[in-house]
Amino acid sequence: MSLKEQLAEYRANWHQRVPAERKAIMARHIEQLRTGAIARTMLKVGDRAPAIVLPNAKGETVDVGALLRKGPVIVTFYRGGWCPYCNLELKAYQEMLPQIAAAGASLVAISPEKPDESLSTAEKNALTFEVLSDVGQKVGRAFGLVYEFTEELKRAYQGFNLDIPARNGAPDEWALPVSATYVIDRDGAIVYAYTDPDYRDRADPRDVIAHVVKKAAA
Numbered sequence: 001m002s003l004k005e006q007l008a009e010y011r012a013n014w015h016q017r018v019p020a021e022r023k024a025i026m027a028r029h030i031e032q033l034r035t036g037a038i039a040r041t042m043l044k045v046g047d048r049a050p051a052i053v054l055p056n057a058k059g060e061t062v063d064v065g066a067l068l069r070k071g072p073v074i075v076t077f078y079r080g081g082w083c084p085y086c087n088l089e090l091k092a093y094q095e096m097l098p099q100i101a102a103a104g105a106s107l108v109a110i111s112p113e114k115p116d117e118s119l120s121t122a123e124k125n126a127l128t129f130e131v132l133s134d135v136g137q138k139v140g141r142a143f144g145l146v147y148e149f150t151e152e153l154k155r156a157y158q159g160f161n162l163d164i165p166a167r168n169g170a171p172d173e174w175a176l177p178v179s180a181t182y183v184i185d186r187d188g189a190i191v192y193a194y195t196d197p198d199y200r201d202r203a204d205p206r207d208v209i210a211h212v213v214k215k216a217a218a
Contacts (some may be wrong), residue, residue, distance in 0.1 A: 003092040003204050010084055011200050025156040033147060033153040033178065033197035041144030042178065042195045049075075049184040050142035054110065054132040057119040062130050064108060068186050072212055076181040077145055080113045080167055081121030086179065089202045090125050094207045097129060104214045105183075106130075112177065113145075114138045114169040137171050140177035145195070146197060149174035183212055191215055 001010070006162050015023065033039065045153070052064035052075065053204070067073050076093065080088035093100075093107060101106050108130040111118060113134045122131045140146045149164070157164060165173050181203040183192035192211045194203035 002206070003089060003202060006088050006092070007085060007200060007202060010088065014200075019159075022156050022159055025152050028155075029150070029153050030198050032150075036147075038144065038147050039180065039197070042180065042193075043143050043182070043190055044193050044195070045190055047190050049182065049188050049190050050139065052108070052110070052132070052139055054134055054139060055115050057115055057122045057131045057133070059115050062108065064184070067106040067108070068188065071106065072186060072191070072215070073184045074100065074105055074107045074181065074208055074212070075184060076107070076179075076203075077108050077143070077177045078109055078111050078179055080111050080164075080178050081117055081124065081138060082162055082167060083199070085200050085202065086111075087121070089159065089179075089205075090100060090121070090127055090131075092205050094125065094127050096209060099209050100212075103209055104216060105209075105212045110134050110139060110177075112140060112168045112170070112175075114167070115145055117167055125192070133213055134177075137168075137170075137175060137177065143177075143182075145177040145180055147178065148177050149176075155169055181208060182210060183215075185215070 056062050110132045110133050118131045118133045135141050139145045178197050179199045180195040182190050185191045
């Protein structure tokens with residue numbers, strides 16, 4: 001199945017088992033993101049990408065600027081290893097790594113989780129690309145992606161037994177990035193941006209790679 005099909009299947013099962021009140025909170029939250037200030041702050045095609053220098057799952061520092069000297073870089077922001085939609089996306093990218101390399105591109109995934117949590121995610125999904133930890137979400141905020149939780153959204157996540165501040169190593173900070181995917185060209189310009197605020201929807205890796213190939217051929 002394609003990633004879109006896998007996400008749709010998981011979403012259908014999610015709707016069957018999650019209480020109606022919690023589903024309503026999540027729906028309101030997504031709509032608030034679509035109509036709120038964050039819709040204007042998220043970086044878009046044509047913008048310059050901020051510097052990305054972050055630790056990977058092993059605690060080693062990764063400078064995306066060094067990767068850009070070799071070719072375009074696909075940067076995907078995900079919420080955390082606790083998010084099943086994120087895990088489906090990461091696995092889909094892992095399967096497409098040969099095509100990404102063939103297109104002359106690199107791939108990094110970024111979450112606000114601590115490096116040890118990122119290591120767990122990488123091992124669980126058998127990922128061989130860089131999984132970076134944006135603790136404190138400086139990079140996510142530079143891309144305009146980070147939103148603060150409302151009180152009712154916090155209660156909804158607590159209903160899922162998720163302690164976001166603990167996972168992210170940021171005491172008392174209930175905040176996450178929009179699940180966004182960018183392609184950054186060698187000159188640092190953003191040439192592709194997928195920034196749907198609905199965390200249950202993601203860019204299809206095949207579409208992202210097709211864009212990289214098309215841009216290279218232009």
